[in-house]
Amino acid sequence: LVDYRVEFTKWWVTEFKAVKFPIAGTVFDYFIDQETKKFEPWTKRIPTFEMDPDMPLQAALVHTAETTRVKYFLDMLVEKKRPVMLVGNAGTGKTKPLEKKAGRNFGPPGTRRLIYFVDDMNMPEVDKYFTVQPHTLIRQHIDHGHWYDRQKLSMKEIHNTQYVACMNPTAGSFTIDSRLQRHFCVFSVNFPNSDALTTIYTSILSQHLSLNHFAAGVQKYAPTLISGAVTLHNRITSTFLPTAVKFHYIFNLRDLSNIFQVSKLEQILTNLGTTSKSQ
Known part of the structure; x- marks a missing residue:
């Protein structure tokens, strides 16, 4: 598949040669700082995620560069009606x-x-x-x-x-x-790409385990659990493609989020904790 953001960046850099643009990433990865007048990555504007103890795990929102970028323009346009x-x-x-x-x-x-x-x-x-x-x-x-x-x-x-x-x-x-x-x-x-998905669910799960005082032996499994879930999701979406007969093969973030629902997740982590203690 063609990455149109990369193709657009190639055209943009060629068309506006006088503009000194960062080598890494695409034009969609940067904004112009109004004070320094320099290109800065959107990752610089990502707010720090803090887990609310009273918030359900599946209701938490972790901002990424993509959501931060869209929210920035959305806020400006809404302000201008x-x-x-x-x-x-x-x-x-x-x-x-x-x-x-x-x-x-x-x-x-x-x-x-x-x-x-x-x-x-x-x-x-x-x-x-x-x-x-x-x-x-x-x-x-x-x-x-x-x-x-x-x-x-x-x-x-x-x-x-x-x-x-x-x-x-x-x-x-x-x-x-x-x-x-x-x-x-x-x-x-x-x-979101794999890196963004890993960042999102690692932030949520790590803070959830810490706030609920899970044992260190359980918390250490968080990165492995996230990596395995994201890898499994990517393989399923790339293998089970929708067709005219199997049109129901449609997967999105809801399917991945279901893995991390508190009721199901805590049972898995409890079993992991029991296993680690027995070892």
Whole structure:
């Protein structure tokens, strides 16, 4: 498979020869420090992970260079009230009820701003007129700032709201209406590589074992357990490829995370601890 980030970097370096770019990595691995005006790696901005003792193991979030980079641009665009679309594995989201302001004006409570999170934006069905009704309603709101009340036959102006959307390119329609997509700044969220996966789960598991006072003999197995799980996941995804007959061969981070669920993991580690003591 072609790594388009590497290919784009080759073009970028050739096109902008006057710019002194770091030799290692790609153009996606660096940002320009506003103070020094130099290229710095995104790894420099990764926040330190601290495990919350009350947080379930599977709910913990460890930032990587990829998530740090996307979050940086996402925060800036949301601050400027620009629609954002993330293309990659689907997530989850919530919305908040609107309150009526005055007359036909609606918006979030008080001076707050409401962000509509639209998950799996490419999943709605295309109707017989070759349109997607939810997409048309969203585009109408972005373009004109209002919707129509079909019961009262009146206009409702919606204020202080914006959109953040996600698409899973492996499910549903592969594209959405260009009249809608043109409003969004689109980012591709790639699957973490082996190094990133190892960093994520090592950080979570090591702190979980330490906070719960597991024996040193158990804690020493953490790196081996992580390495084995990541290697097994990579081999499964590369061996069991989806086909027309075996279309259910789709693996993602949820499958890997299931290995490290507390209820299952602690039983494994307890058995390892018992084995190490007997030896």
